[in-house]
Amino acid sequence: MTERLVSMLRASDLRVTRQRQLVWEVLQQSHEHLDAEAVHTCAKARDPNISLATVYRTLATLKEVGLVEEHRLGEEHAHFEIVPQTPHYHFTCQACGCIIEFDAPQVMQAVRELSKREDLLIQHVHLFLNGLCSQCQHQQEG
Amino acid sequence: MTERLVSMLRASDLRVTRQRQLVWEVLQQSHEHLDAEAVHTCAKARDPNISLATVYRTLATLKEVGLVEEHRLGEEHAHFEIVPQTPHYHFTCQACGCIIEFDAPQVMQAVRELSKREDLLIQHVHLFLNGLCSQCQHQQEG
DNA sequence: TAGCAAATGAGAATCATTTGCAAAAAGGAG
DNA sequence: CTCCTTTTTGCAAATGATTCTCATTTGCTA
Helix, strand or coil, X not given: CCHHHHHHHHHCCCCCCHHHHHHHHHHHHCCCCEEHHHHHHHHHHHXXXXXXXXXXXXXXXXXXXXXXXXXXXXXXXXXXXXXCCXXXXXXXXXXXXXXXXXXXXXXXXHHHHHHHHHCCEEEEEEEEEEEECHHHHHCCCC | CHHXXXXXXXXXXXXXXXXXXXXXXXXXXXXXXXEHHHHHHHHHHHCCCCCHHHXXXXXXXXXXXXXXXXXXXXXXXXXXXXXXXXXXXXXXXXXXXXXXXXXXXXXXXXXXXXXXXXXXXXXXXXXXXXXXXXXXHCCCCC
């Protein structure tokens, strides 16, 4: 599990620290999309001394190394997840905040066409939808 | 030009103020994607007293009323633009920061399929790509 | 035109994130 | 295993973006 982390860090001449492993494990064990604060909270359960600054630094590092993705799902703060095998996108319900992940091959196809047409090197593709989920649509009371 | 603003504000029982008109005109006259600071700067050229807080408030209002869209193009701060007739998406170059707008009908098609399959009410669709634009790819020097 | 609620300006406050710096820890060499 | 150099960390202060507070001003309706 942690091999992927170790090899990616080594490949970039970065040290394998307890904190980096911890953040990585937190992200692996949670299949949700955590924000930095939530990662910090989970990490503190196992290392009460880990600081929020380190969490931010680590998330940035993991992102640079290509292990983690950052999403701006609401408007507010960022959420993080381990880079998935198959790319996927996100829908967020504005009422209950639930997140639905989905894939749609047409999107990558469209991106490929654009990238060829405009000669762009595409590094990240973020598709983010919001609106109301099934449940929240059907319970319109206050 | 300003009719659209006036009717939308009236429809929501909001007042038509000098500041709201000014922000609206700034957005119309600039075909770029301005951030709040930039809108403020432009607006101050015509009303030196307009405050940044009012710009933020006005952008939020215009967004609620459906006249303006907010985008998180980089990671940092928000950019705003008048809701376009035809929906479109954004590519940002990580090197030079240029923004390319594009459309791709496949995206809306994919979104429609998802929304039907999962019974979602979709309100906003954000597709955001980043990477390197043609120019920046081909000038790899420091 | 008067009166009231909504909107503004200015600055303080808040939230998320970053940074500076001294102390702690990782990893290579001996 | 220990030493040394360099990277990381923790903490707290700094920053940047955005929001809020509140006294004052301004739209709009009667």
